[in-house]
Amino acid sequence: MRPLFIAGNWKMNPATAKEAVALAEAIKNGVGPAADVRVAVCPPALFLDQVDAALANSPIGLGAQNMHWKPDGAYTGEISGAMLNDAGCTHVILGHSERRHGMGETDAQVNAKLHTALAVGLIPIVCIGETQQEREGGQTEDVVAGQLTGSLAGISAEQMVGIVLAYEPVWAIGTGLTATPAQAQGVHEFIRDWLTKLFGEATAARIVVQYGGSVKPDNAAELLACPDIDGALVGGASLKEADFLGIIRAAQVVAAKSQA
Numbered sequence: 001m002r003p004l005f006i007a008g009n010w011k012m013n014p015a016t017a018k019e020a021v022a023l024a025e026a027i028k029n030g031v032g033p034a035a036d037v038r039v040a041v042c043p044p045a046l047f048l049d050q051v052d053a054a055l056a057n058s059p060i061g062l063g064a065q066n067m068h069w070k071p072d073g074a075y076t077g078e079i080s081g082a083m084l085n086d087a088g089c090t091h092v093i094l095g096h097s098e099r100r101h102g103m104g105e106t107d108a109q110v111n112a113k114l115h116t117a118l119a120v121g122l123i124p125i126v127c128i129g130e131t132q133q134e135r136e137g138g139q140t141e142d143v144v145a146g147q148l149t150g151s152l153a154g155i156s157a158e159q160m161v162g163i164v165l166a167y168e169p170v171w172a173i174g175t176g177l178t179a180t181p182a183q184a185q186g187v188h189e190f191i192r193d194w195l196t197k198l199f200g201e202a203t204a205a206r207i208v209v210q211y212g213g214s215v216k217p218d219n220a221a222e223l224l225a226c227p228d229i230d231g232a233l234v235g236g237a238s239l240k241e242a243d244f245l246g247i248i249r250a251a252q253v254v255a256a257k258s259q260a
Ligand SMILES: O=C(CO)COP(=O)(O)O
Pocket: 009, 096, 168, 172, 173, 174, 175, 176, 212, 213, 214, 215, 233, 234, 235, 236, 237
């Protein structure tokens, strides 16, 4: 049984450390001491240290939104895995579409970052997903398979179990357009089949694959109830404590039902 995993990607928000700490504290208080689903928040790098302190003694993981693949050196403006470890990170988002499409990040770079993240003990959340044009052109499966092949090159079955994938159709990010549960489940099933072919059924059955793209409290339950959707990577709604906690509650209900 795969545990549901809800992560909040705060992107370039909020503007101040004070607001970031207040949001983290509100989420920590709302989640309580023992979350029955996995939860993580991914604030901007500058606030990681303070959010880590705010999350002390809570089960909530702390994720960065990006990292460099080199351990150190002359890479102006970049942040290393060791720095993320030192700031208290447990997770790191890699290959988000806003980096792939906005910053020209390639599968090869995502792959290099993935190997480095694993080497320093961070849990990577590797994002994949097609654009609207690619979906309309009937290329969704080819695009997703290409991103999986490139981003996961050289990864063993044993390593794969410790990697989280996030399927985020680019056309559903920040647009208010959500993939229907059937559309999302269709691609998640394709991803599970791809993982099965590459890593075997037992390994594929253990890999957590989140969905991302306009997940809100009112659509979370039906998305999370799909058999191959194992959580959510939440953008906009993770900045409002009530919405993020609402999504976590929806996950708790789905998890309780599946255990009954
Ligand atoms: O990009 C996302 C999470 O990484 C999704 O963002 P929204 O939830 O704002 O659509």
